[in-house]
Amino acid sequence: MKKISKQEFICLTAALGGLLFGFDTAVISGALSPIKIQFSLNSGMEGWLVSSGLIGCISGVAATSMVSDKIGRKKTIILSAWMFLASAILCAGSFSVSMLVIGRMIGGIGVGMASVISPMFITEFAPAEKRGRMVSYYQLSITAGILLAYFSNALLDTRSAQSIFQTEIWRPMFLVMAIPSVIFMLLLAKVPESPRWLISINEKQKAASILFKIIPPETAAREFKAMEEAADKSRQNSRSLFSKPLRLTLFIGTILAVLQQFSGINAIIYYGPSIFEKAGIDSQNALLFQVIIGSVNLLSTFIAIKWTDKYGRRKLMIIGLIGIIVSLLGCGWLFYTDYTQGYLLLILMLFFIACFAFSLGPVTWVIINEIFPTDVRVKSVAFCTLMLWVAVWMVGQFVPWLLEQAGAAWLFWIFAAFSTINLIIIWKLVKETSGKTLEEIEEAFVSPH
Structure with a gap:
């Protein structure tokens, strides 16, 4: 078996933030029903319990943009791991709905922080x-975390488990997340700080020491020089997030983030069971439905891992979007004709799921984390990620x-229209970043004036 390099170990460790992201997002699906029964939740409280995680998530994204530049990438990602652990323990030990909501919010903060800092750390x-493949591992981890939550919930929702936990089977469902949280923290202890961040705060000696430990000396020297020059240039320019040279880049990152969600991926996953019923498939077995979707999602992400560096980001995005548009138009036509x-x-x-999983799902994260300069990367990525979560909401x-006012056909066609806009923007504005260093990408995307 081939031994992984130090760089690959660092990237794979950071990608585990995605696994916790996915687990925290999906675990509520199995825990919600027994919680509703135990605490006699009405529809309003049920919605509040589910949406509280999203509120925490938006707070986590905002916090990351302020925290990461001050304390560093590594401490920020460790902080997100602590949030996941605290959420798992608090939710599992809750004796009221209010405690559950607080626990969900804390987990949401972890999700928000991980959604910014994990792919950025990898980048x-x-x-x-190998950068495209490495960042795609983050998306793969999200899908793996979702599947892990589904399987974990299903294993706990058995007669033997119910005989132990009685009606409170939801408690161990949440507590399971503590296991990957602790593993994540232990692995992060072996991961160094980002050399690019160290150079940005003028800790050049520490940055050089890390670079020479993880990559060959000649490559380390060349990359250190490029990072140093880019940092010096950014200090001279003193750029802000909305400064003129960054406006087009920020527009590209923001629109890619928003249109990823306006493809309809979450709507199709959320409302998929009813669509499966219309296709004549018994969706009473929720696990079967979730495993089918989750498995296709997971397996198709491997296409991005294998091809995003070989064939390029633009090509994968364009091919994937064409497939997404065709599938959405087809679904709309089937509903319109009642077929x-x-x-x-x-x-x-x-x-649709397969096309999304090898293009918009992982490659959007790759591009967003590549195109911004180091000095404003955390603020820019946090802003784009915040807009993504607003789009989710x-x-x-x-x-x-x-669905009620226009019907399913028009819903699919609206998503197809947004995906067409995304295709045009990528075709016209997004330059290929495959194989280029972050400093070379900065030269290509950021206007000098």
Whole structure:
């Protein structure tokens, strides 16, 4: 078995933030029903319990932009791991709905922080020729975390487990997250700070020491020089997040983040069971549905891991978006003609998931974390990620209304229209970043004036 390099170990460790992200997001699906029964939740309280995680998430994104530049990437990612652990313990030990909500908010803060800092940490460590693959591991970890939560919930929702925990089976469902949280923290202890951040605060000796430990001397010397020159240039320019040279780059990052969600991925996952029912498949077995979607999502992400560096970000995004548009138009047509019985709708749905999983899912994160200069990267990525989570909220709020007012056909066609806009923007504005160093990408994306 091939031994992984120090850089790969660092990137794979950081990617575990995605696994906790996915687990925290999905675990509520299995725990919600017994919680509703035990605490007699009405629909309003049920919605508040679920959405409280999103509020925490937005807070976590905002906190990361302030914290990471001050205390460093490593301490910030460790802080996110502590949030996941605290959430697992607090939710499992809750004796009221208020405690559960607080625990969910703390977990949401961890999700928000991880969604910014994990892919950024990977981006700043990964070698240029493998960076796309390494950042894609983060998306793979998210899908793995979701599947892990589904399997964990299913294993605990058995007669033997219920005989032990009685009606409070939801407690160990939350507590399971403590295990990967502790493993994550132990692995992070062996990970160094980002050399690019150290250079940005003028800790050049520490940065050089780290670089020479993890990569060959000649490469380390060349990369250190490029990082130093880029840092000196940024100090001279004294750029702010909304300064003129960064406006186009910020627009690209923001629009990619928002349109990733306006493809309809979460709407299709959330409302997928009813769509499967229309296809003639019994969706009473929720685990089967979730495992089908989760498995296709997970397996298709390997395409991005294998090809994003070889064929490039733009090509994968364009191919994936074409597939997404075709599948959305097809789903809309099936609902418009009321031809939803049978397996054609199911095939188009799974084709959509597969196309998303090898393109918009992972590659959006890759591009957003590559295109910004080191001095404003955390603020820029946090802003784009914040806009992504706002888009998640908008989809969750307006999809039920659109389904009721316009119908499923028009919902799919609206998502297809947004995906077409995304395709045009990528075709016209996004330059290829595969194989380039972060400093070379800065030269290509950031206007000198």
